[in-house]
Amino acid sequence: MRLSIEMQANIYNRGTSRLRDGKMMWHLLTDMDNQFVRTIDVFPPAKVTEKAEGNMMAIIKIPEINPGESFSPSVVLRIDTTTRDWLLEPQMIPQDIMNQARGMYCSMQKYWEIQDTEIQELSQRIAERTGNDESYCRLAYQTVRKQIKLKTHLDERKGASRAIREKEGDCDEHADLFIALARTADIPARRIVGHIYRAEKDPEPHAWAEVFLENRGWLPVDPALGNFGFMNEVYFSRIREGLVSERPTISLKWSGIASMSPKIEEEVRMNVVTNGSN
Secondary structure, X not given: OEEEEEEXXXXXXXXXXXXXXXXXXXXXXXXXXXXXXXXXXXXXXXXXXXXXXXXXXXXXXEOOEOOOOXXXXXXXXXXXXXXXXXXXXXXXXXXXXXXXXXXXXXXXXXXXXXXXXXXXXXXXXXXXXXXXXXXXXHHHHHHHHHHOEEOOOOOOOOOHHHHHXXXXXXXXXXXXXXXXXXXXXXXOEEEEEEEEOOOOOOOXXXXXXXXXXXXXXXXXXXXXXOEEOEEOOOEEEEEEEOXXXXXXXXXXXXXXXXXXXXXXXXXXXXXEOOOOOO
């Protein structure tokens, strides 16, 4: 499926002093084996560069913004997405690569509280019923789906520790608890933030996980929507979070001290490119 993705940001100066020498860092997309970038158009023209963990960002110079004024840059992406089953494509993972991934993606982070007693106890129960990393992750995925009641677009991200106690959450809590369970068992895991496109509806913000397994590499795992090692063409992968547990979609820097931080808004629209359009 070929998607046209339009993003517009609004940076509003709600303070009493002028914002000067501003710079905006805007996450556009991350690399994923089932999506392929065709074009990236940024207005005003800006540098687009790859940052940590394969995240592509636009670095935009912000003009001076007087109090009460705003700045509204935009981006248009053209990407191709495909349906893919990673489980059909096994691969040999060298041991040094596996060890490197464990060193990078198994630590405790905010929202992934691997030292939490209840998370450790649940991890132990799963480990006792499984014999290797893949079977462990499959049962962890099933356990999260069974124990966490799916809510829709909560106002806050609770993290794994609250999710396991409150037994409810949206896609964030499903992904965070799965990641915490994987990392507790010394299995590399990280989070993906993006959107789900449903025709004729606004794209839905969404989060899921990736887990690194021997003979598999990185596999997508979506406990909220029920996909293990599989991703269809409606997923748009935007931000990868593993070395840190959260990356803001938009971050700003400017000179001086603002009396009040700028207000940041973003709108994302998607549509399918048809009729042979490029």
